[in-house]
Amino acid sequence: MSEPKSIIAGTKVVWTAQFTGDEGDVSQFQYVLLSEQNRVSIDATFAAGEVIVSMSSADSAAIQAGHYTWHLIQTLHGENYQLNEGRIEVKADPTAAQTSTVLTHNEKMLVAIRKRLEGRVLTDHENYSIDGRSLSRIPFESLKKFENDYAWKVHNEKVARGEISRRRSIRFR
Structure with a gap:
């Protein structure tokens, strides 16, 4: 599994990404999501050669819908290393929405x-x-x-x- 192309706010979000670098056990990992209006930090854990993200539906509900760039950051001995980056779309929470645009x-x-x-x-x-x-x-x-x-x-x-x-x-x- 790897980083998703899109997630839905207000739902449980889980993904894993392979990590082949050294000292994963003593590192801290986080995903930083950036858009023009928002910045979101998502803490990740490390186990068995994988960086694991598990975000509750309450936590994901706090993320505003939109397009973001994500950056996977490893913190090792006080230094930050960017491991990967990409794009992700956060779709609006369907349980909180009153209406939706249906037409493309x-x-x-x-x-x-x-x-x-x-x-x-x-x-x-x-x-x-x-x-x-x-x-x-x-x-x-x-x-x-x-x-x-x-x-x-x-x-x-x-x-x-x-x-x-x-x-x-x-x-x-």
């Missing part, structure tokens, strides 16, 4: 483009001027192209999540 970026864009297309059906003006001020709209053909592009992106996301199966073309002769 591509799904939001597809909805917005389709709303714009529906509005364009009612007005057929590409551009117009009033009192010396002019307004140009995105051409209808470009909106249709964007709609098609985002529809495929949304389709591929749904296939990747296992919500639908991949489209297959079958030709009969």
